[in-house]
Structures are given as structure tokens and as C-alpha cells.
Amino acid sequence: MARMKFLCDAERCIECNGCVTACKxxxxxxxxxxxxxxxxxxxxxxGERSISVACMHCSDAPCMAVCPVDCFYRSEEGVVLHDKDLxxxxxxxxxxxxxxxxxxxxxGAFGVRGKMDKCTFCAGGPExxxxxxxxxxYGRNRLSEGKLPACAEMCSTKALLGGDGDVISxxxxxxxxxxxxxxxxxxxxxxxxxxxxxxxxxxxxxVVPPVPAQGAKS
Amino acid sequence: MKAGLVLALAAAAAIALAGCGERPxxxxxxxxxxxxKPDKPPYDSAPFNGNRSDWENVIKTRQQKQxxxxxxxx
Numbered sequence: 001m002a003r004m005k006f007l008c009d010a011e012r013c014i015e016c017n018g019c020v021t022a023c024k025x026x027x028x029x030x031x032x033x034x035x036x037x038x039x040x041x042x043x044x045x046x047g048e049r050s051i052s053v054a055c056m057h058c059s060d061a062p063c064m065a066v067c068p069v070d071c072f073y074r075s076e077e078g079v080v081l082h083d084k085d086l087x088x089x090x091x092x093x094x095x096x097x098x099x100x101x102x103x104x105x106x107x108g109a110f111g112v113r114g115k116m117d118k119c120t121f122c123a124g125g126p127e128x129x130x131x132x133x134x135x136x137x138y139g140r141n142r143l144s145e146g147k148l149p150a151c152a153e154m155c156s157t158k159a160l161l162g163g164d165g166d167v168i169s170x171x172x173x174x175x176x177x178x179x180x181x182x183x184x185x186x187x188x189x190x191x192x193x194x195x196x197x198x199x200x201x202x203x204x205x206x207v208v209p210p211v212p213a214q215g216a217k218s
Numbered sequence: 219m220k221a222g223l224v225l226a227l228a229a230a231a232a233i234a235l236a237g238c239g240e241r242p243x244x245x246x247x248x249x250x251x252x253x254x255k256p257d258k259p260p261y262d263s264a265p266f267n268g269n270r271s272d273w274e275n276v277i278k279t280r281q282q283k284q285x286x287x288x289x290x291x292x
Contacts, residue, residue, distance in 0.1 A: 070250035076259050083254025126255040129263040144260040146276035163281035171285040
């Protein structure tokens, strides 16, 4: 089994926030904490693009590097998890994460800033699998039930893919091959614009800028 | 007087040359070692009870359900 990853197809995402709702519901995530959110570029402008963002379970995770109490670990499947009993809620991981994945509840044992909460790839935490303690601290452990994360499985357009990086990038590649375009949407050209165009504008339909195809993000 | 001047020049030279020393400009982060409770693999508990290949097959099947071209035919 290779590394578990998420991949969001910006061509398919319709900004329905179903993934956000599924995550909240499945893991009983407290009010004010969003493990997953949908980001829209050029919102309201024709050609807008949305992607669903959560912890990307980085292969070389900056949150792990900066944690002063070393509460992060990477599971055998490449899922980045943490031990809430050890977390001191310092927020370093929040500053280090390029995706804004670590979330801090506004109430709890530490008063203003509680222990960090983030997407677990529906893999729970270090508590016994499927236990009440695990659910209370980390949410449901779907992976141990042989299921994939709720957000990806609930996605109505299957824009959000979750699973083994090799498998989901192959699914995405097949999709792009069928529709003839799409690899240009996800990445550089969307964020910085085409080489000679205005920055931040999504490329016009049918125009494929010279950007290499991207697979699963780390 | 002369000895003092030599000493002052030597000190100034030492300070000036200290700026020529080369130090690495890129920070290399070291991953810490996990200090928390150990976790078990997802296939360790029920319903798979340690049967890894069974768990992997279930996950593989599940992953392909995200591919419409395979699930309902392209």
C-alpha cells in the first residue's frame, strides 16, 4: 500500500460544500473548526474554479518538523496524524502548514486556544481503533472499517478523490484523457495566470497553456 | 604605546576578518521523533483482525468506485 492522498479535480468541483458537510457530520467536528473547506478562485467570474482543501498528508510535512513536542506521526499508509494528549496548542503547525489545515477550537482545556484538530484522512488517532475515546478526540476511523474518507466518498461529482496516490492520480489521468483537458486547471496556471495573461485568471476553455500535468499533491 | 597599537590593529583585523567566515544560509529542519502513544495499523482491529491483504483488497475496490469509467463503463 502506497501513500494515501487527496486530489481535487477543479474541473468537476461545483462548490457544493458536500465534502465539508460530510466531514463535519462523520467526525462530529465542533463548531468553529473546519477540517475541510472549499476555496474558489475568481469567485463570481465566469470560469471560476473551486477546489476542496484539507490536510494533504504531506510526505515531508512541515507541521511535523516544527512541532515542539513531537506529537505528529505518519502512519504506515502515509497519513499524518497527531496525539492530542501531547499537543500543547502552540499553533506552530498552523503557521508552518501551507494549506491552513491545523485548526484550533476556541474553547476547551486550554481556554482560548485548544488542542489542534485537523483532517485525519478518517483514520482516527493513536487511541484504540473504533473506540469511543478515539471518536471523541479524532472522529471516526473509517480506514479501519475498510472505507475511504467520507468527504471523497460523498463527493457528488467525484471531484474529490481520496486513496492511494498512484491509484487516484491514475483515475484523474484517465478522466483528463477522456475529456481532453483539465490538467492545466489544477495548479500553476490557475494561481499565477497563463504566461502572457493577467495573473490569477483561469485559462479560457479550450486554451491549454504549456503547464506539465500534475498528479497527487504531496 | 607601540604594543597597544599593534594589539588594537590585531583586534580590528580579527573582527574584520570574522565577517569573511562562511556560514550555511539554508536552514535544514530535522524531523523530531514521535513522543506520543503508539498507533496500530488500520487492519489490526475488527473487522479485518490483522488480515492485511484482505483490508488492502477492500480499499482497492473502494478506490475504483471513484472512477466512473470503470464503475459504470466509459
